[in-house]
Amino acid sequence: MADPIILNESHSVKHAQLMANSMIRPMLEAMRNTIRNIILLNERSHKTSIELCPKIIKGTTAICLECPRKCIKICDFWVAIDGLHVVQNKCRTCLCDPSQHYRIDYELEYKEIENSAKPTEEDMQKLLHSLYEASPKFGYFLLQSVGNSQRDPFLLGFERMIKEESDICDQKTSYKFNLDLVEQLQVLKNSYEKEKKKLDAKKMTIELDDIYQKIENVNKHRIIDL
Template structure:
């Protein structure tokens, strides 16, 4: 009879079926509400608890001794892919933005240095406020917004701005100048930029057709808009005669290309499969600058998980 309830290669049999009696849990709730029981009822609940304990031990033994692990590398799901892409959005866009900076510098024959991204970890509750003023710093020939980190829990400890004005950060970027010879050529950078912009557009199709996110909730566009706003603010403060004006124009052009691809897909839907998305995720992960940022994010996630495990213990 049990065999008739088996599913594919998962057998339904006594050895992998576990019974947990709810009576003991009901007893605990009842006692918490000061309900009294006679000795016979207490004995029944005691036997129920012992049954559940034995079944729990049997389940743990079964998991440890009988089951084979399912390797994460073989997982494919929309939710898992979405989790991976969500982590990548800022690293990809920061890399695109910095590549644009360096292409502008390479286009200037007088420029001898390029800009390198240097990610570093932050406290878990770190956030930045988009309403508070932030002073840009000069790195070579580019002004770069330096965000003051706020500590965000139930409320911000540094400002009185609305909670919605803050966005959490899981790493900060510092910037270093490096010699041109230590970086890829102009054409290699150009090719890398084109590849990343096309991948981010493919991720937009993923959000639209597989996750079914509306344009107004697009997480990619949200980060991109914030970057454009940063450059606009710098141009307002420092004038339009610096290289940030070129970067501002490039970011706006990229946004137009992104939005055009999104709107064109309304009339001409794009087909994208989950295996294709995973290939793109792998390609992005192999980019050195993106990989370094993802490594810091993973480091912060591991710290958080360890903290939670200690709390549970």
């Protein structure tokens, strides 16, 4: 569990940017895995769920969007495992363009767990909503604070996950659960874009204290604790 955030004069836009950026991948992966477990819960034959097991990485590491990744099957889901590439000015693992790599600071592993004390679907939907609700505000803040000169990092993340799951469906013969996941991720992405457009249209100014409060609220969720 992350330490509570105490608002003081040391906080700044730059600091909030760094914190919000560091939460993008954990939030997106937590949303994807929560959807997986909701799908599993709705399948009465399943008595297990998937737990995310992040491992901190030392060194400058990235995942290549072009290189093929190994898939494992867990709880009837195919999951693309993180293929770690060593990156400095260029990738030392492959010849793909540096722009096709995204930096990571932890590796995701997955564990099948018994649902002896499983959360209810209502609990998981609340978690999903909490993470999703914060996403457009973080995305809006990050883009506004750099002058809208970059692509939306959350939108890029949704697109990346949808492509990963779609690629799995193209490659595997048994992919029903992954197809369900693609559809649910697409719904989340569409909703995210709508909420983001509302914020853009209102030209809202998000107070720094509000961002820190949202960061603290999101950090309370054990599922994305590193």
